[in-house]
Amino acid sequence: MxxxxxxxxxxxxxxxxxxxxxxxxxxxxxxxxxxxxxNGDTLRGYxxxxxxxxxxxTIFFRNDIIDIHRTYKPLDIxxxxxxxxxxESAIVDIETSPVLTAKIKPDPELHIVKDTTFLQTMIxxxxxxxxxxxxxxxxxxxxxxxxxxxxxxxxYIKWVxxxxxxxxxxxxxxxxxxxxxxxxxxxxxxxxxxxxxxxLEKLFDxxxxxxxxxxxxxTNPTEINFQKKTDRNKAEIGLIAGMxxxxxxxKGEMHEYLTKADFTPSLNFTCGLYFDIIIPRQQQRxxxxxxxxxxxxxxxxxxxxxxxxxxxxxxxxTLGFSYINYNCMIxxxxxxxxxxxxxxxxxxxxxxxxxxxxxMQEIKYYTEETTKYSFAIKDIxxxxxxxxxGLGTRYKKLSFEFRYELGNGISRKSQLTSTTKRNYFxxxxxx
Numbered sequence: 001m002x003x004x005x006x007x008x009x010x011x012x013x014x015x016x017x018x019x020x021x022x023x024x025x026x027x028x029x030x031x032x033x034x035x036x037x038x039n040g041d042t043l044r045g046y047x048x049x050x051x052x053x054x055x056x057x058t059i060f061f062r063n064d065i066i067d068i069h070r071t072y073k074p075l076d077i078x079x080x081x082x083x084x085x086x087x088e089s090a091i092v093d094i095e096t097s098p099v100l101t102a103k104i105k106p107d108p109e110l111h112i113v114k115d116t117t118f119l120q121t122m123i124x125x126x127x128x129x130x131x132x133x134x135x136x137x138x139x140x141x142x143x144x145x146x147x148x149x150x151x152x153x154x155x156y157i158k159w160v161x162x163x164x165x166x167x168x169x170x171x172x173x174x175x176x177x178x179x180x181x182x183x184x185x186x187x188x189x190x191x192x193x194x195x196x197x198x199x200l201e202k203l204f205d206x207x208x209x210x211x212x213x214x215x216x217x218x219t220n221p222t223e224i225n226f227q228k229k230t231d232r233n234k235a236e237i238g239l240i241a242g243m244x245x246x247x248x249x250x251k252g253e254m255h256e257y258l259t260k261a262d263f264t265p266s267l268n269f270t271c272g273l274y275f276d277i278i279i280p281r282q283q284q285r286x287x288x289x290x291x292x293x294x295x296x297x298x299x300x301x302x303x304x305x306x307x308x309x310x311x312x313x314x315x316x317x318t319l320g321f322s323y324i325n326y327n328c329m330i331x332x333x334x335x336x337x338x339x340x341x342x343x344x345x346x347x348x349x350x351x352x353x354x355x356x357x358x359x360m361q362e363i364k365y366y367t368e369e370t371t372k373y374s375f376a377i378k379d380i381x382x383x384x385x386x387x388x389x390g391l392g393t394r395y396k397k398l399s400f401e402f403r404y405e406l407g408n409g410i411s412r413k414s415q416l417t418s419t420t421k422r423n424y425f426x427x428x429x430x431x
Contacts, residue, residue, distance in 0.1 A: 023179050030046040037078065046062045046063050088130070090247060094275050104155050108156050112249040124226040125208070129200060186207050210280075234277075235281075237276075239254040239431040243424030247422075249419050249421075256305065257301075265299070270294060272291055272325075285332055286332055290327070294324055295325060296320065311364065312391050317360075318376070320355065328346050329388065338396070340394045359374050381411070390402060405421070405422040406419070
């Protein structure tokens with residue numbers, strides 16, 4: 001039985017993982033777009049659009065939706081447009097130092113190398129801004145004069161009087177002061193600008209707004225000829241409700257009335273709210289799903305303790321626990337026509353709200369019979385920690401999900417360990 005349950009957990013995890021990996025990389029998405037050839041001509045057709053999180057190194061293009069695709073690299077074309085995005089071919093400088101605090105070093109020197117890529121256009125006009133997220137996930141920003149100029153930013157470790165600090169090379173602020181020198185009314189805002197999409201986009205918007213105001217023009221028909229607004233996190237809120245099937249098992253050298261008893265499965269109702277934070281890019285397929293749910297279960301077990309014909313005990317155990325749970329999961333959804341299939345995995349913490357914890361012993365000693373009541377488990381966990389895996393589908397606002405959950409049980413005793421397993425069958429409604 002236990003081997004079967006472990007195998008079930010592994011199989012569910014494998015299915016969820018394969019679903020996510022195959023879905024993430026297995027489907028073409030050719031949509032209308034156009035490429036700008038090296039001679040400046042525009043060729044319309046279809047581009048395999050992936051809503052790239054990291055700038056693409058190659059694209060696939062078809063003249064016709066049923067045509068065989070051709071592969072283009074940055075040196076093959078000037079750029080391309082697809083959906084609401086514009087990419088320009090470029091050979092640019094990138095700074096290769098790590099950005100994660102755990103990996104940065106006491107090295108203030110810039111490490112510049114050349115990269116050939118498609119730059120994403122954030123703003124193109126009299127003052128232009130471009131973006132690159134490289135293969136390592138590091139973000140780079142560029143302005144354009146006669147060529148693309150890297151805005152310099154680097155984090156490094158600095159020791160001051162024996163103490164370690166994270167220092168920053170913010171040379172990009174000086175570069176921006178010079179580049180936006182025709183917007184004197186926003187110069188004071190530059191020093192507060194961060195090296196990120198939202199902050200830089202806001203600064204350039206302020207510059208264009210200042211220039212329009214200074215010439216008495218409330219619109220901007222000429223200075224900005226393209227702008228891609230930064231993608232923001234979106235959220236979905238809804239209700240979930242359904243049924244759970246729960247089982248509990250115990251392990252230990254003592255407490256035979258628990259470890260050797262067969263506890264009945266518990267079928268119960270569950271309900272809750274979910275708050276799904278959709279991560280930008282990658283066609284909004286990835287999200288962080290947060291849930292607040294209510295679950296409970298109640299089960300009984302029996303164990304016959306036979307010592308001799310003169311003395312034997314019948315143990316009846318009743319256990320019941322209700323929880324308010326916070327679930328945090330990574331979810332990947334995959335569109336198929338009007339439906340979405342999704343897989344998710346994550347962790348859960350359940351706060352104990354109420355408990356039923358009874359052990360009844362019917363003791364027969366020769367001709368004397370007595371009944372004794374006590375706690376079945378003397379030390380109960382106030383918080384149960386769990387992992388879960390799920391697969392489901394959604395059509396418009398309605399969804400269905402099967403989820404498997406494995407918890408570390410209810411006993412705090414080191415001599416008595418417990419495991420809870422739940423199967424969820426849930427319906428969801430998106431507000």
